[in-house]
Amino acid sequence: xxxxxxxxxxxxxDLEPFYDRATLELHHGKHHAGYVDNLNRALAxxxxxAEQTVEELLTNLQSVPAEIRTAVTNNGGGHANHSLFWRTxxxxxxxxxxxxxxxxxxxxxxxxxxxxxxxANAASQLFGAGWTWLYVEAxxxxxxxTTQNQDSLLEKNQKPILALDLWEHAYYLKxxxxxxxxxxxxxxxxxxAEVGRLHVRIMEGESLHEIYQSDKSHELKDK
Ligand code: MN3
Numbered sequence: 001x002x003x004x005x006x007x008x009x010x011x012x013x014d015l016e017p018f019y020d021r022a023t024l025e026l027h028h029g030k031h032h033a034g035y036v037d038n039l040n041r042a043l044a045x046x047x048x049x050a051e052q053t054v055e056e057l058l059t060n061l062q063s064v065p066a067e068i069r070t071a072v073t074n075n076g077g078g079h080a081n082h083s084l085f086w087r088t089x090x091x092x093x094x095x096x097x098x099x100x101x102x103x104x105x106x107x108x109x110x111x112x113x114x115x116x117x118x119x120a121n122a123a124s125q126l127f128g129a130g131w132t133w134l135y136v137e138a139x140x141x142x143x144x145x146t147t148q149n150q151d152s153l154l155e156k157n158q159k160p161i162l163a164l165d166l167w168e169h170a171y172y173l174k175x176x177x178x179x180x181x182x183x184x185x186x187x188x189x190x191x192x193a194e195v196g197r198l199h200v201r202i203m204e205g206e207s208l209h210e211i212y213q214s215d216k217s218h219e220l221k222d223k
Contacts, residue, residue: 035078042071077150090191
């Protein structure tokens with residue numbers, strides 16, 4: 001398969017003022033597109049490997065030939081990580097988690113305020129470039145994790161349902177060196193309804209590729 005850049009599930013001005021249009025356009029159109037192009041380039045001479053979905057590649061990195069494993073880790077990870085990042089954001093609505101997701105967050109972290117504090121602390125303390133995640137563990141509990149660079153949680157069998165990009169390219173145009181301000185702003189544009197749908201779909205055992213790469217607007221019709 002050729003890996004493709006997913007369309008954004010919102011217009012680039014829709015997340016203002018929390019996420020500025022100029023950063024979003026560069027972030028999606030240049031950075032994410034670059035990971036997709038580089039992944040396709042890395043796999044051009046490996047047609048058998050390139051038949052796998054990006055989620056399959058990242059879950060089984062050991063089966064990727066050693067000479068392209070770093071390229072797949074960085075660019076496959078970059079592609080998958082950003083695909084989730086876009087789909088878990090939307091125009092600010094002041095909503096909160098509901099239903100099964102709300103119950104799972106309360107049972108794993110105490111309450112939503114405690115979860116947000118733990119998540120923001122993990123994001124603030126991450127050294128250098130990387131990501132902070134809310135994920136579903138194999139046993140179904142929720143966890144908060146961080147990864148460096150474009151490493152994916154999938155290789156640890158942790159399935160992310162919320163992604164925060166902490167590379168400087170994600171926020172530097174507007175927030176400069178103020179990562180804490182980016183984290184504060186980002187909470188306003190988390191699409192909790194979509195995070196809840198991802199949680200349900202993972203608990204139901206749907207294929208990771210369907211969950212992460214299917215068209216978000218299509219999924220909205222299910223509810
Ligand atoms: Mn990024």
